Amino acid sequence: MLEELSIKSLGVLESASAEFHPGFTALTGETGAGKTMIVTSLRLLSGGRADAGRVRSGDDKAFVEGRFRLPAERDGVIADLLDQTGADVDDDDTVIAARTVNSDGRSRAHLGGRSVPVGTLGALSGELLAIHGQNDQLRLIRGDQQRAALDRFAGATTARTLAKYRDARSRWIAVLDDLDRLRSDSRDLAQEADRLRFGVEEIDAVNPTPGEDAEIVDVVRRLTDLEDIRGAASQAQDAVAGSDGSVVDALGTVRSLLEAAGDQALRDLLPRVSEALVVVGDIGDELTGFLAGLPEDAADLDTILTRQSELKALTRKYAADVDGVLRWREEAQARLAEIDDPQARIDELEAESLAIRDEVAALASKLHSQRTKSAKSLSSKVSAELAGLAMGGTELAVTVALRAAEDSRLRIDVDGTAREAGSGGADRVDFGLVAHKGAQPLPIGKSASGGELSRVMLALEVVLAEPDSGSVMVFDEVDAGVGGAAAVQIGARLSRLARRHQVIVVTHLPQVAAFADNHLIIGKQGGGAKGRQRSTLATLDRDERVAELARMLAGLGDSETGRAHAEELLETAEAARNTD
Numbered sequence: 001m002l003e004e005l006s007i008k009s010l011g012v013l014e015s016a017s018a019e020f021h022p023g024f025t026a027l028t029g030e031t032g033a034g035k036t037m038i039v040t041s042l043r044l045l046s047g048g049r050a051d052a053g054r055v056r057s058g059d060d061k062a063f064v065e066g067r068f069r070l071p072a073e074r075d076g077v078i079a080d081l082l083d084q085t086g087a088d089v090d091d092d093d094t095v096i097a098a099r100t101v102n103s104d105g106r107s108r109a110h111l112g113g114r115s116v117p118v119g120t121l122g123a124l125s126g127e128l129l130a131i132h133g134q135n136d137q138l139r140l141i142r143g144d145q146q147r148a149a150l151d152r153f154a155g156a157t158t159a160r161t162l163a164k165y166r167d168a169r170s171r172w173i174a175v176l177d178d179l180d181r182l183r184s185d186s187r188d189l190a191q192e193a194d195r196l197r198f199g200v201e202e203i204d205a206v207n208p209t210p211g212e213d214a215e216i217v218d219v220v221r222r223l224t225d226l227e228d229i230r231g232a233a234s235q236a237q238d239a240v241a242g243s244d245g246s247v248v249d250a251l252g253t254v255r256s257l258l259e260a261a262g263d264q265a266l267r268d269l270l271p272r273v274s275e276a277l278v279v280v281g282d283i284g285d286e287l288t289g290f291l292a293g294l295p296e297d298a299a300d301l302d303t304i305l306t307r308q309s310e311l312k313a314l315t316r317k318y319a320a321d322v323d324g325v326l327r328w329r330e331e332a333q334a335r336l337a338e339i340d341d342p343q344a345r346i347d348e349l350e351a352e353s354l355a356i357r358d359e360v361a362a363l364a365s366k367l368h369s370q371r372t373k374s375a376k377s378l379s380s381k382v383s384a385e386l387a388g389l390a391m392g393g394t395e396l397a398v399t400v401a402l403r404a405a406e407d408s409r410l411r412i413d414v415d416g417t418a419r420e421a422g423s424g425g426a427d428r429v430d431f432g433l434v435a436h437k438g439a440q441p442l443p444i445g446k447s448a449s450g451g452e453l454s455r456v457m458l459a460l461e462v463v464l465a466e467p468d469s470g471s472v473m474v475f476d477e478v479d480a481g482v483g484g485a486a487a488v489q490i491g492a493r494l495s496r497l498a499r500r501h502q503v504i505v506v507t508h509l510p511q512v513a514a515f516a517d518n519h520l521i522i523g524k525q526g527g528g529a530k531g532r533q534r535s536t537l538a539t540l541d542r543d544e545r546v547a548e549l550a551r552m553l554a555g556l557g558d559s560e561t562g563r564a565h566a567e568e569l570l571e572t573a574e575a576a577r578n579t580d
Contacts (some may be wrong), residue, residue: 002042002129002500003094004067007537009059010101011037016537017022018520020071024498026516027506030546034522035506039131039476039536040373043065044099046129047122050107065098068128072444081124097121140431141445141456147371147429150398152464154374161370162425169410169421172356176409189339196332197340199318203329206310207466213315213322216308220301233291241284249282251277255431273348319542359413364426368414371400371427385459389493390486394433396456397441403428431456451544454478458490462497473497475505481511491515495577510566511554514573519545546570 006017012034029035040054041064043483055062059455070078070093082089089095089112093313098110099121109121138144182189241248257271258266311322318328338345383395403426405418407410412421419426433448433456434439458478465473479490491512497503498517507513519540540548549569550562 001069002066002504004065005038005041005479006063006065007037007041009056010041010062011054011056011063012307012524012539013037013522014056016522018539019538020500020502020504021518022502023517024495024503024505024515025518025520026513027522028506028508028513028552029522030524031508034524036447038341038504038522039506042129042131042474043120044101044107045097045129046125047109050101052101052105054101055101055103059103060100061100062200063098063100065096066120066124067094067096069094070128077127078124081361082112085114085116085120085377087114121359124346126473129472129474132461132476132478140453140460143430144424144430145191146398146428146431147424149431149460149464150371150375150378150429151424153378154370157217158367158370158374161367163537165360165367165425166423168356168359169423171359172421173214173410175353175356177354179346182316182349186342189342193340195334196336198209200329200332200336201327203314203318205478206314208311208314208322208325210323210326213308213311216304218307219304233287235288237291237566240280240287247280248277251280265501280414314509357412360421361414364412364421365414365420367425368400368402370428371425371429373431375400381463382456383458386455387461389455389459390484391452391455391488393436394452396444396459397430397432397434399430400404400433401428401430438477444567454482455490457495462493463496465500470505472502475503475507477506477508479507479509482501483509484511484535487511491573492576495573508552510569511573512548513552513575514549514569521548539542542570 001022002020004017004019007013007227008015024350027038028036037054040048044064045066070089072093081087082095087095095112096110099110099118100110107118109118110114111121111124151162151244154451168297188580215267216454239247250417251273254272255277258270258273260265306316314325315321318325321548377536379396379398380496386396400416402419402421405420410421411418412426412479414426415420431444433444433452434441435447442455448456458475479487482490487509488511491509494503494505494512505512505516513519521538521540523538546563546566549566550559553565553569
């Protein structure tokens with residue numbers, strides 16, 4: 001529930017704050033005092049669009065802060081949002097939501113002391129707060145909103161069916177998109193396959209081995225300078241281990257002399273001499289092997305250069321080196337496996353599409369049956385509420401009909417007839433008003449007056465709220481266009497709704513305000529800072545409520561007659577609340 005609300009520099013409200021209590025709270029005041037700013041502030045906390053024009057003239061920014069009491073058992077969306085944002089929840093299970101709107105239109109949102117995206121603030125408030133204004137009444141005319149109301153009434157079973165339907169429909173559309181793309185791209189795919197196949201064949205014809213290009217560079221260098229390399233290696237080999245004054249012979253002589261010496265210092269050099277002999281011997285063996293591996297002449301150079309040219313032709317077209325060329329070949333073969341036979345893939349997708357289409361059709365049929373069953377119950381319950389709202393004899397007719405197939409791409413078979421698989425199913429849901437018994441239902445958008453539409457929406461909310469409890473419901477002049485006995489009944493219904501929800505109502509009717517458990521008034525004063533009008537927000541005690549109701553009745557707040565009428569109205573409403 002909403003416990004506190006603070007507003008600064010929003011519209012005509014310079015600074016206002018109020019505490020809210022469980023039950024039914026009425027919000028009244030003179031025209032232009034700023035009653036709608038309360039609803040505007042709550043819309044801002046619900047993630048509504050920031051409008052720089054709402055910032056009080058002459059101020060830099062507007063600020064709204066609300067303290068919400070969270071459900072004792074928090075799970076689902078609320079728990080996830082609090083965990084993701086790291087919002088601080090007070091020890092009394094309340095959390096503070098805040099929104100700032102600058103005069104340049106930029107806005108900031110905070111939740112539990114943490115800066116959060118506006119959408120996150122709206123997601124949390126959306127779980128706690130439902131706002132119904134005159135625009136919401138107009139939305140009730142739309143078919144998608146009527147279907148959403150029916151689904152909400154139908155409950156969790158229908159919600160699960162709808163979720164499964166939408167998942168299947170999304171998968172079906174994805175397969176159809178793949179089919180369309182594959183069919184339209186078949187020519188391009190064929191050209192791509194020819195190019196890849198040619199590349200693979202060209203590489204296979206050369207048949208390179210990993211690292212072969214680097215090895216050939218070394219071979220070519222050696223063959224180009226073969227005689228110089230052979231001479232240098234041969235001379236070095238002779239110097240190391242040749243038969244004429246070699247290093248090995250010299251080191252052998254040194255070792256013999258040291259072994260024969262009687263001085264210990266000379267004999268200590270023997271290990272180093274032996275080590276040198278081993279190293280020099282290894283060098284000699286390597287030089288011998290190197291010389292043995294050299295070709296006798298440079299006759300093979302032309303063959304090697306031809307091979308190098310073949311490899312360079314591949315590296316110019318496919319990659320920077322032979323290893324890259326081989327990787328390109330592997331990737332090309334994998335791609336060919338995908339596109340080489342597009343018709344096989346088309347056939348596979350077509351079979352998958354038919355299977356998913358049947359799944360969509362089955363779920364659409366199930367959804368239609370569930371909605372049809374719920375529509376009868378919804379019609380009955382809302383009609384009963386309308387009878388208590390001075391619309392006796394008027395009934396709400398909720399019809400569920402299958403839509404004709406207009407989009408050939410998403411045609412499904414439901415009950416033996418081609419239907420269209422829309423985003424919310426194959427159904428068209430219509431709310432109509434039956435003026436009297438035996439009359440034909442007419443669409444509420446054409447047959448209902450503004451006052452009747454308000455009462456239909458209220459009756460619908462009362463019915464939809466029956467299984468739930470704990471949320472905050474805000475009504476902005478839901479009683480517009482209503483008066484007399486109908487206004488009294490609206491007040492009674494709001495009072496009944498407040499047993500399960502916290503209900504906040506902006507109203508201009510005393511018959512509605514009299515049923516409230518709590519009464520707030522917005523007043524206006526002139527001569528504020530810089531001569532601007534100021535508005536105030538205050539909670540009324542019982543005596544002050546009588547005066548306000550008298551003013552609302554006929555502007556007779558100071559007269560005995562006005563107060564007597566107001567007192568009677570308040571006592572009647574209190575008695576009705578206590579006995580209902």
